[in-house]
Amino acid sequence: MITYLYWLAVILGAGFVGWAIGKFVNYKYGALAALVLIFIGWVAFFFKYEQMFVKNYGGVMTISVPQGQIHLSSTWKDDHLWIENYDPKTNSCYFNEYSKGHLLQGKVIIENCNPALPASSK
Numbered sequence: 001m002i003t004y005l006y007w008l009a010v011i012l013g014a015g016f017v018g019w020a021i022g023k024f025v026n027y028k029y030g031a032l033a034a035l036v037l038i039f040i041g042w043v044a045f046f047f048k049y050e051q052m053f054v055k056n057y058g059g060v061m062t063i064s065v066p067q068g069q070i071h072l073s074s075t076w077k078d079d080h081l082w083i084e085n086y087d088p089k090t091n092s093c094y095f096n097e098y099s100k101g102h103l104l105q106g107k108v109i110i111e112n113c114n115p116a117l118p119a120s121s122k
Contacts, residue, residue, distance in 0.1 A: 002057040006049065010041030051079050051100055063098065072115055086115050 014037035022030025053059030055076055065071045069085040072093065076082070081098040093113035097106035 001059075002053045003050075003059040006045065006053065007041075010038060010045075014038045014041070047100055051081060051098070055079060055081075069094070086113060 014034040017037055018030040018034025020030070021033045050059070050061060054061040061081075063081075063083060065085055068089060069087045072084040072086050074081060074083045077097075079100060083096050083098065085094045085096070086092075087094065091112055091114065093110040093115060095106075095108040095110075099105055
């Protein structure tokens, strides 16, 4: 919910600033100012707020499990999300970090992992 409120505030704020500059200066500058504010809002969300909103305020974030892997667990370390997946083909567990801005993402591979998975019913 907080994610939607953030984007509503960014769009309304950019629209108001664009309207005000357009009315009192020039509509070309107003449109440019609105686009710049939306870009700044996107950068701030992607590099600063996305994981903070998800972890602390119930925001929205989607991560897909790679094809052929089984999701085992996930945990937070500060504002970084760590996901553990198991690949039965290679018998390896993968810990993938999703950091702010997706710039410094860590990856840990545990070979011969053999997690205690429930038996699949066929």
